[in-house]
Amino acid sequence: MTHESEEPSDLDLEKMQAVRQIASSIGAHQMVKRDGLPGSTCRNAVCAERGTIFLTRADIYRHQSTVAVNDFLSFLRFDREMDLADEGVTKADMEQDFSYSALTDLLDATPAGRSYAERTARACK
Numbered sequence: 001m002t003h004e005s006e007e008p009s010d011l012d013l014e015k016m017q018a019v020r021q022i023a024s025s026i027g028a029h030q031m032v033k034r035d036g037l038p039g040s041t042c043r044n045a046v047c048a049e050r051g052t053i054f055l056t057r058a059d060i061y062r063h064q065s066t067v068a069v070n071d072f073l074s075f076l077r078f079d080r081e082m083d084l085a086d087e088g089v090t091k092a093d094m095e096q097d098f099s100y101s102a103l104t105d106l107l108d109a110t111p112a113g114r115s116y117a118e119r120t121a122r123a124c125k
Contacts, residue, residue: 018072021075022071022072025067025071028044029047029063029067030060031043032048034053038055040054041054042054042063047063070107077104080103081094084097084100
């Protein structure tokens with residue numbers, strides 16, 4: 001916020017939205033003890049269904065970090081895609097935009113994929 005006014009700037013609002021996005025991703029992926037079995041699983045239905053198991057706290061923290069980064073990158077990519085669409089850029093030409101292309105490459109390179117929703121929508125190999 002600026003000193004001249006009490007109203008948050010656009011940048012402040014974007015930062016607050018980013019923090020909320022990251023907190024939401026972490027909050028959706030909490031450790032849940034498994035009944036009568038060692039370790040824990042993830043509260044997120046997709047992770048639990050896939051058999052995600054954590055044996056240490058470090059495992060859950062690593063999982064939450066990966067999810068938060070991937071979800072935030074996915075959010076940024078979607079936001080950039082909307083900006084480009086508003087400018088009239090076709091889907092095929094979006095790969096020529098540095099930000100869009102770099103975010104796509106980063107998402108494809110991460111272990112968890114683009115996002116949990118997009119990953120589960122992909123055909124299983």
